[in-house]
Amino acid sequence: MTQPLSQSDGATTTDALIEHRREIADLEERIKNRRLQVIGLHGTPIVVIAALLLWVVLKISFWLHSNTPGVIDNTCSFAAFFSGVAVVAQLAAEFNKFWIDARTPLRKLKLDLSLATERHILEALRHTPPPMDRQASYRERLPAEMSRLRKESRHYRRMHLLMQWMLFVTSAAISAVTAWYDPPQPAKGILIGLGFTVTVITAAAGYFKPRERAFNLQQTADSIEQHSTALELGIAPYGESDQSRNLELFATTVEGLRAEQRMREQQLDQPQQGQQQVI
Known part of the structure; x- marks a missing residue:
């Protein structure tokens, strides 16, 4: 011991x-x-x-x-x-x-x-410290982890919004250019470029799934913050008088949340057929 x-x-x-x-x-x-x-x-x-x-x-x-x-x-x-x-x-x-x-x-x-x-x-x-000290130290490192999760969530959310606005603009531009040039022979190159952009953005959004990644990261950060606040306030499920028991339960719960986040990331990286088999 x-x-x-x-x-x-x-x-x-x-x-x-x-x-x-x-x-x-x-x-x-x-x-x-x-x-x-x-x-x-x-x-x-x-x-x-x-x-x-x-x-x-x-x-x-x-x-x-x-x-x-x-x-x-x-x-x-x-x-x-x-x-x-x-x-x-x-x-x-x-x-x-x-x-x-x-x-x-x-x-x-x-x-x-x-x-x-x-x-x-x-x-x-x-010089391994006691488990309670390690759990307390683990708790103090969580704000940086939550900040990282939220930062990545904002990154993917902005990427998703940028892709959506590019889709809106290019899709509208295709209709506008087609209506303006009738027949569309002088604007054939513009239409090809716009159609290519729409195809690339749609394929990239379907492959990288920035919206789903942003949602998962934000959800994990919010869950960790909820448990951290509950531990700090001493409310359920961390209402026991034994602080070591509360810290042990807190570390176990947060590690479970992080494991679920990693599993969701792996599922997003798999093809659609592989995701259905995993689920």
């Missing part, structure tokens, strides 16, 4: 865990920056070569026996010049170690991140 920690031991453990999390976050940021540096080191020379090859291909294909237009010459030369400057600057920063992780393989940084994560897990297991 886990022994309760004293106040000084708990503070020391908390500081150690926070330090591990800072180390992990720092390594994740360094890996992200190093990946961009590597992409730049390998990508800018390719841009230089591509710009020169493009100029040669255009010259041979269209202007073999005449002068190339100034726009083509200027565009290709500027692209090659600025990419070449970027190559020189990046190589100087790499070999003179102006960057924090210059000349450091990504594999080494990923290994350091894996080891830091392992140390954090072992430290957390070595």
